[in-house]
Amino acid sequence: MRRLRDLFQALAQLPRLAFLAVGLFVLLGVLAPWLAPYDPNAQDLLATHADPSWQHWLGTDHLGRDTLSRLIVSARTSLVGMSLVLLIALSVGITIGTVAGYRRGWVEEVLMRIVDVGLAMPSLIVALAVIGIFGTGYWNMILALALAWWPGSARISRAVAVGVMNRPHIESLRVLGASPGRIYFHHLLPSTIGAVLVYATADAGAVALSIATLSFLGLGIQPPTPEWGQMLVDALPYLESAPWQVILPGLVLTLVVIGFNLLGESIALNRVPTPLPRRILLKRRAMAADWRKAAP
Amino acid sequence: MKTTRRTILKGMAGLPAMFAGLSPLAALAQQGGGDTLRVAAGKPAGDLDPHKYKGLWAIQDLIFEPLIRYGHGGKMEPALATDWQVEDDGKLFRVHLRKGVTFQDGTPWDGAAMAWNLDRWIGKESNSWMNASRLFANYKVVDGHTVEIHFKEPVLGLLNEFAYVRPVRFLSPKSVGADGAYAKPVGTGAWIEASADNNGSTFTRFDGYWGDKPDFKRIEVKVLPESRSRMAALRAGEIDLTGGDFLAPIKATEAKTLEKAGIPVSVELGTTTVVIGLNPDRNSALKDLAVRQAINIGFDRKAIGQVLYQGLAEPAGNLFPASVPLAGKRFPVPARDPVAAKKLLEDAGWKGAPIREKDGKPLKLEIVVSEEQIAGSRSLAEILQAQLGEIGIGLTIRSVDHASRHSDIPARTFDMALFTTFGAPYEPFGTIVGLLLSTYDNGVDGKLVIDPAKLDPLVLAATSAPQDKVDAAVQAIYDQMHADVSMLPLFYSPAIWAHTKRVKGFTVPATEYDLPYRGIRLES
Numbered sequence: 001m002r003r004l005r006d007l008f009q010a011l012a013q014l015p016r017l018a019f020l021a022v023g024l025f026v027l028l029g030v031l032a033p034w035l036a037p038y039d040p041n042a043q044d045l046l047a048t049h050a051d052p053s054w055q056h057w058l059g060t061d062h063l064g065r066d067t068l069s070r071l072i073v074s075a076r077t078s079l080v081g082m083s084l085v086l087l088i089a090l091s092v093g094i095t096i097g098t099v100a101g102y103r104r105g106w107v108e109e110v111l112m113r114i115v116d117v118g119l120a121m122p123s124l125i126v127a128l129a130v131i132g133i134f135g136t137g138y139w140n141m142i143l144a145l146a147l148a149w150w151p152g153s154a155r156i157s158r159a160v161a162v163g164v165m166n167r168p169h170i171e172s173l174r175v176l177g178a179s180p181g182r183i184y185f186h187h188l189l190p191s192t193i194g195a196v197l198v199y200a201t202a203d204a205g206a207v208a209l210s211i212a213t214l215s216f217l218g219l220g221i222q223p224p225t226p227e228w229g230q231m232l233v234d235a236l237p238y239l240e241s242a243p244w245q246v247i248l249p250g251l252v253l254t255l256v257v258i259g260f261n262l263l264g265e266s267i268a269l270n271r272v273p274t275p276l277p278r279r280i281l282l283k284r285r286a287m288a289a290d291w292r293k294a295a296p
Numbered sequence: 297m298k299t300t301r302r303t304i305l306k307g308m309a310g311l312p313a314m315f316a317g318l319s320p321l322a323a324l325a326q327q328g329g330g331d332t333l334r335v336a337a338g339k340p341a342g343d344l345d346p347h348k349y350k351g352l353w354a355i356q357d358l359i360f361e362p363l364i365r366y367g368h369g370g371k372m373e374p375a376l377a378t379d380w381q382v383e384d385d386g387k388l389f390r391v392h393l394r395k396g397v398t399f400q401d402g403t404p405w406d407g408a409a410m411a412w413n414l415d416r417w418i419g420k421e422s423n424s425w426m427n428a429s430r431l432f433a434n435y436k437v438v439d440g441h442t443v444e445i446h447f448k449e450p451v452l453g454l455l456n457e458f459a460y461v462r463p464v465r466f467l468s469p470k471s472v473g474a475d476g477a478y479a480k481p482v483g484t485g486a487w488i489e490a491s492a493d494n495n496g497s498t499f500t501r502f503d504g505y506w507g508d509k510p511d512f513k514r515i516e517v518k519v520l521p522e523s524r525s526r527m528a529a530l531r532a533g534e535i536d537l538t539g540g541d542f543l544a545p546i547k548a549t550e551a552k553t554l555e556k557a558g559i560p561v562s563v564e565l566g567t568t569t570v571v572i573g574l575n576p577d578r579n580s581a582l583k584d585l586a587v588r589q590a591i592n593i594g595f596d597r598k599a600i601g602q603v604l605y606q607g608l609a610e611p612a613g614n615l616f617p618a619s620v621p622l623a624g625k626r627f628p629v630p631a632r633d634p635v636a637a638k639k640l641l642e643d644a645g646w647k648g649a650p651i652r653e654k655d656g657k658p659l660k661l662e663i664v665v666s667e668e669q670i671a672g673s674r675s676l677a678e679i680l681q682a683q684l685g686e687i688g689i690g691l692t693i694r695s696v697d698h699a700s701r702h703s704d705i706p707a708r709t710f711d712m713a714l715f716t717t718f719g720a721p722y723e724p725f726g727t728i729v730g731l732l733l734s735t736y737d738n739g740v741d742g743k744l745v746i747d748p749a750k751l752d753p754l755v756l757a758a759t760s761a762p763q764d765k766v767d768a769a770v771q772a773i774y775d776q777m778h779a780d781v782s783m784l785p786l787f788y789s790p791a792i793w794a795h796t797k798r799v800k801g802f803t804v805p806a807t808e809y810d811l812p813y814r815g816i817r818l819e820s
Contacts, residue, residue, distance in 0.1 A: 043682045045599040063603065063678060136694060218667060218695040223678045234675060237549040240556075 015266050021259030028072050029079030036069035041224045049242045061231070061245050062238055070226040071252055077227045078256070081142060082207045086200050088146035093153025098192050100154075101161020102184055112158065118151030124210060131219045141220045145210055149203070153196055160195040164188055202264025205257035212253055228253045332514040333799070333818060335811070336526045336538040338545070340494045340519050344481040347417045347463040354543045354811035355517065358499060359400075360465035360483035363391055363458045366721035368806045370621035372455050376405065376466065376484060386450030386763075387433075389458075393441040397506045399468035400488045407437035409469050414445070417463040425738070427451045428458065452759045453725045460721060461809045486510055486813075495519055512818045523550065530794060531557055536818070539793030541568070541719070541808040546792040547671045548605040554794050563608050564804040565619050566791035567720040570612075570670060572663075572712055572784040573744045579711040581659055586644035587689075588781040589637075595683040596632040601787050603679070604672045608792070612785035615774060620723040622767065624774040630784075637687045652688035660690040664710040668698040673714055676786075705742030715744045716789070720807040724770060728755055732773070745782045 028035060037057075044064030052059045058067040096115070100108040118126075123145075130144035164170065165188065173183055212229030214220030221227040228249040235245035276284070343350040346360045363377035379392040397405035414435055423429035433446040451457070458464050471482035481489050486507065487499035499515040518535060520526045527550050529535045538544045539562075546554075551561045574591075576582040597611035610617075613627040641659070646652040652659040663680065665673040674695050681691040691712075696704060704710055718726040729736055731744040733755045745751060754776055758769035777783060791804050793812065798819040805812040 041682060043679065045596070045603050045679070048603055063675060063682075136696065218674065218697075222695065223674065223693050224681055237547060237672070240553045241549075 015262050018259045018262035018266065021255045022263050025075055025256050025259065026079065028075040030076070032073045032076035036066075036072045038066035038069040040065060040069040040073040040226045042066070049238065049245070052244075058248060059242070059244060061235060062242075067231075067245060067248060070231060071228075071248060074226045074228045074231065074249070075252075077221055077225055078208050078211060081211045081221070082204055084142045085145040085149060085207050085211075086204060088142070089149035090153050090196060090200055092146070092150040093155075094157045094189075094193060094196055096150075097154040097157025097159075097196075098161045098184070098188055100158045101165055101192070102180075102188055104162075104165075108158070111154075115151045115154045115158075119155065121148075123148035124213065127210065127214065128219070131214070136219050136222065138221065138225075141211070141214055145207060145214075148210075149207065152203070153199065156199050157192050157196045160192045161188055164191045198264065198267050201267055202261060204264070205260030208260070209253065209257050330820065331512045331818065332516050333512055333537060333813060333816065334516045334518060334535045335543075336520045336529060336535040337496070337517050337543050338519070338521055338523075338526075341492055341497045341517065344489070344492075345478040346461075346465045346467050346481075346483070347413075347478070349462060351462075352543065353461050353809040354540060355497060356461050356465065356481075357485075357810050358487040358515065358813070359481045359485045359489060360461075360467065361485050362460070362465050364455055366456065366459040366806055369619060370720065370723075372459065380455075382454060384446075386454070387447045389428075389445045389447070389451070389454060390438075391443050391445075393443065394506060395441055397484055398504055399466075399470075399484050400482045400502050400504075401468050401470055402504075403468045403470050405466070405484055406440045407443050408440075409466065410443050411435065411437050412469040413466045416467075418445075423463055426457050426460075426464075428454060428464075450760075456721050456725075487515055490514075508814070510813060511816065515813065520544070523547065527554065530554065530559060530796065533796055535796075536799050537793065537795040537802070537812075537816075540791070540805070540811075541566075541789075543811065545671070546794055548608045548790070548792070549672075551608060551792050551794065552606045558797075559794055560797060560799075560802075561792065561794045562802060562804050563790045563792050565610065565617055566789045567617060567619050567717075567723060567807065568789045569615060569617060569717045570609075570786045570789060571615065571715045571717065571744060572786060573710075573715045573742075574783065575708055575711055575713075577746070578708060579661055581654075581657065581661070582711065584644055584646075585781065586640045587646070587659070588784075590640045590687060591637075591684060591689065592630050592781050592784050593633045594637040594687045594689065595680050597629060597786060599632075600676060600679055604675055605787065605790075608790045609787040610790075612787045614785055615727070615777065615783070616717065616724055617788035620720065622724045622770045624771050627774075627778055632683070634683075634687050641688060646688070649688060650685070651690040658690065659688060660692065661711040662692045662694055663712040664694050664696060664701065664704055665714060666696050666698055666701040669701055670714055670716065676714075702740040706740060708742070708746075714786075715742075715783075721809070725759065728770070728773060729759060732777075745777065747780075747782060750776060750780070751782070 042065060044060065046064065047060055048062050048064045050056055050060040050064070056066050056068065058071065061067055061070065096111050100111040126148040127141075127144040130147055131140055134140045134144075170183060170187060173187065211220055212227065212232070215227045215229035216233045218233070221230060223230065231249040232246060235242065235249070239246055337352060337354070339352065341352045341355040344356055344359065345351070346356055361375050363375060364380070365373045365375040367373040374394070376394055376397065377391040378394050381390045382388070383390065393406065393410065399405060399409070403409065417423050418429050418435075419432040420429065428447070428451050431447045431449045431451050433448050435443060435445045437443050466483060467478070468482040471478070471480045473479045484506070486502050486505040486509065488502050490498045490500050492498075496516065496518040498517070501510055501513050503509070518529070520529060520535075523545070526535070526538050526544055530538055531554070539546050546561075551563065555561050574582045574588060581587050601607060601609045601611050611629045613629040614624060616623040618626070641652055644654075646654045646659050663677050665677045667674055670676075674693065677691070677693045677695075681693060684691050705713060715731065717723065718730060730738045730741060732751055734743060734746045734748045734752055751773070754769070754773045758766065758773055761769040791808065793802070793804055795802050800817045800819055801815045803812060803815055
């Protein structure tokens with residue numbers, strides 16, 4: 001119960017708009033098949049580019065497919081893709097980063113130089129190169145993006161791991177003769193993962209954007225799976241006759257990316273200690289004065 | 297002199313005049329065209345050497361002229377030759393050259409000039425894709441204005457070949473360096489190149505031109521690689537004319553938008569066809585005639601033409617549109633009939649849902665599309681996917697870039713793919729030999745159908761048929777493919793050009809390789 005209250009308290013501290021955008025995105029992504037009013041791929045070639053109406057709240061696209069349904073189902077495509085990319089990238093990154101942070105010395109040197117190489121190349125270029133070599137396809141895209149994303153998380157988790165390793169309780173564990181496995185799995189890894197997840201939140205928006213970018217270029221998600229980038233590029237030739245079909249996926253994508261960025265930023269800021277408010281400060285001082293009085 | 301606020305102000309007043317004096321080009325651009333036809337192209341003209349395969353077709357067409365010009369409907373019109381005879385069973389080509397013609401540099405056009413040009417390309421290995429070059433024996437300059445070319449065998453499509461843009465057109469013999477290498481584009485055409493760089497080219501009228509002199513003095517070709525920027529420039533009146541498959545393609549949606557904005561758009565039945573090629577060697581399900589027939593009637597060509605091509609593309613039942621010579625008897629356009637398609641599959645043993653199976657093998661196909669090859673092809677594939685899905689055929693779409701398509705098509709890594717026929721003046725034999733004869737290597741274009749047993753003999757028979765039997769021989773090819781459903785014609789591409797209102801008298805060119813300046817008048 002207490003935990004739940006803590007969770008709500010933490011959520012209340014987040015910027016409302018970002019929380020709403022991301023919350024809605026996750027909700028739509030999870031419940032997409034039940035929320036979408038139509039089959040997102042059902043074509044009606046006789047009713048293309050329909051204006052918004054009671055039947056089709058956001059109108060239809062160039063093949064007569066319901067835009068609202070496609071936007072909703074695309075949220076799931078994006079959510080699943082993004083989660084997979086981050087899952088793979090973070091697993092690899094955290095493993096390499098914590099091993100480097102734990103072992104230090106030459107192991108760290110070698111691993112971090114590899115990470116440097118990875119960081120030197122822009123992520124989208126790496127992804128394009130991988131897809132260029134292995135061809136288009138869903139899993140190729142996921143792996144390509146994961147390959148582009150792991151160095152960042154490796155670098156951060158190494159920094160966090162070094163910090164954790166320097167804490168006094170790890171020192172004490174060593175002195176007490178704890179095994180490396182115990183130190184690594186019970187102490188180092190849990191504290192690192194927490195910190196890196198924050199970083200991942202801010203990154204989620206960028207991953208969603210990359211998936212859309214690759215699909216826009218025709219290299220990512222392939223039809224019939226609806227995807228925002230693909231909806232955008234499909235609607236682009238009709239920019240003048242049906243501008244909403246271009247604006248809507250762009251708008252949704254923008255909201256999600258901004259939402260994740262703000263969210264990541266505010267979570268990161270929440271972790272930085274802020275000066276206590278004056279009222280609490282005075283109360284604490286009064287308490288300390290009481291202790292002094294009580295002392296003999 | 298003391299610098300005061302007044303001197304600075306005086307200087308400021310002088311500035312615009314100074315700039316105006318410095319840039320006559322900028323001033324010219326401000327005039328709104330005047331006596332200049334401004335054309336937008338998708339890429340720079342490049343190396344215009346008429347004996348190489350590098351430059352932009354339409355620009356080469358402005359400068360260099362052929363012996364014979366390919367007119368509308370395949371009519372052969374005299375150009376640098378006034379008359380010609382094909383004798384000795386097609387092994388002798390005698391041309392009578394036009395008299396009184398000079399190149400743009402004053403060099404006379406005569407038998408010697410023609411011989412000099414022939415030496416530069418005919419009979420060379422790199423040109424052996426052309427029958428006239430592959431079968432070339434020798435030539436003889438009979439007199440100043442008569443040349444005879446002898447061939448080892450009768451040449452198929454001889455006159456068509458001499459109407460091509462390259463390498464058969466004529467360069468001034470003086471327009472080369474001391475080593476004989478091409479130096480400058482100088483031909484007999486109506487337009488002299490004045491300047492050229494990556495941003496565009498300019499041309500001035502050749503006043504000594506033998507034919508109808510153009511009504512205006514200059515042509516300016518501006519390079520605008522992005523189609524959206526071409527459309528914006530046209531609407532803003534910064535360019536006068538654009539279009540054509542190779543110069544600067546206009547999409548059907550763009551044509552409709554332009555029409556709405558009051559820009560005159562010319563749409564005509566073109567000479568190319570978009571066709572679906574099938575690859576039974578990669579996917580054995582396609583070996584089954586019933587499957588091919590079911591696909592053929594499984595999707596709605598008319599709706600595709602309406603939705604994706606705004607009704608500008610005409611649904612096709614034949615390999616060639618009627619605008620191509622020897623296009624053959626018209627077959628009806630297959631109409632969509634899901635019930636009949638399902639029955640065909642059912643009877644052939646493909647059963648189950650949602651994707652049919654036979655002997656445990658699902659009826660799944662992969663279509664390769666490239667937006668750069670045909671705009672809108674991915675949406676087209678999505679319609680196919682949905683409509684074939686209804687009759688139980690699972691279609692996956694692989695959209696690739698142009699380069700990957702260029703490697704995938706010759707390597708045959710596709711079950712279904714979109715092809716386009718070559719268009720005039722290469723038709724019909726350009727496509728028949730290039731896309732249908734399995735033994736002929738045509739590089740990145742690949743093969744539409746590979747059928748050495750049934751199709752190759754028919755193609756070979758047609759290419760060696762005497763003049764009076766050619767119709768029947770070509771028809772036999774069309775009939776065979778029609779009966780076998782070995783390829784699926786989709787629609788005939790429209791030729792789309794757009795121009796501003798000050799351009800009068802525009803006609804769509806006979807081939808997509810020409811720049812249609814003829815007959816144009818410019819209103820100020």
